[in-house]
Amino acid sequence: MTTCVPQDVSIASVSLSDLTSSSSVSDRACVQWGCELSAAQTTAVFEVEDDLLENQFFIKTICLSAEASDEMHVVAVSDGVGGSKSVPIATLRHCMPMVSFPGLELLPPVTFQLCSGKGPVFISGQHITLSPAEVTVEEEEGGLD
Numbered sequence: 054m055t056t057c058v059p060q061d062v063s064i065a066s067v068s069l070s071d072l073t074s075s076s077s078v079s080d081r082a083c084v085q086w087g088c089e090l091s092a093a094q095t096t097a098v099f100e101v102e103d104d105l106l107e108n109q110f111f112i113k114t115i116c117l118s119a120e121a122s123d124e125m126h127v128v129a130v131s132d133g134v135g136g137s138k139s140v141p142i143a144t145l146r147h148c149m150p151m152v153s154f155p156g157l158e159l160l161p162p163v164t165f166q167l168c169s170g171k172g173p174v175f176i177s178g179q180h181i182t183l184s185p186a187e188v189t190v191e192e193e194e195g196g197l198d
Contacts, residue, residue: 084180086110090128090165091172099163099178107183110159115143116151118173123147126170132159139166145174 088097101108115128125146129139143152165176 081184082182085177086180087175087177088165089172090167090174090176092167095167097165097176099161099165099180101161101180101182108161109181109183110161110163111179111181112142112154112157112159113177113179114151114153115145115174115176117145117147118175119150121147121170121172121174124170126172126174127168128174128176129166129168130159130163131166132161132163134160139164139168141168145170 086099088099090097099110110132112130117126123146125144127141128143128145129141131139142154142157145152161180163178167174
């Protein structure tokens with residue numbers, strides 16, 4: 054299992070600026086991300102700064118709130134690779150209130166849209182940044198198998 058911060062560093066004591074600028078912390082940073090979609094806010098966008106780092110975004114779960122009405126809730130997503138075309142990735146209702154994604158990787162910017170239903174729908178994800186040097190080393194190690 055790969056950890057995102059060294060084991061001797063407490064998660065509570067690491068700030069985002071420490072993760073991106075400190076040489077004592079690994080060149081890999083993991084940050085949890087989440088949003089809520091509802092009738093009042095049907096779109097949410099995950100964006101990253103234009104830096105020279107490799108950015109990966111993984112959707113972990115999409116779940117329906119207990120307060121949501123018993124109607125079909127459809128969530129669509131588009132990312133930096135797919136252009137502006139949204140693809141439905143979850144259909145939720147009280148009989149199936151949550152969908153988990155074991156490894157759905159998207160490239161930022163990632164746009165989530167509540168296409169049907171009033172929500173609230175909660176989305177959780179994980180943003181991972183890698184330095185260009187780490188990406189090159191991982192690609193070389195993968196090519197040796």
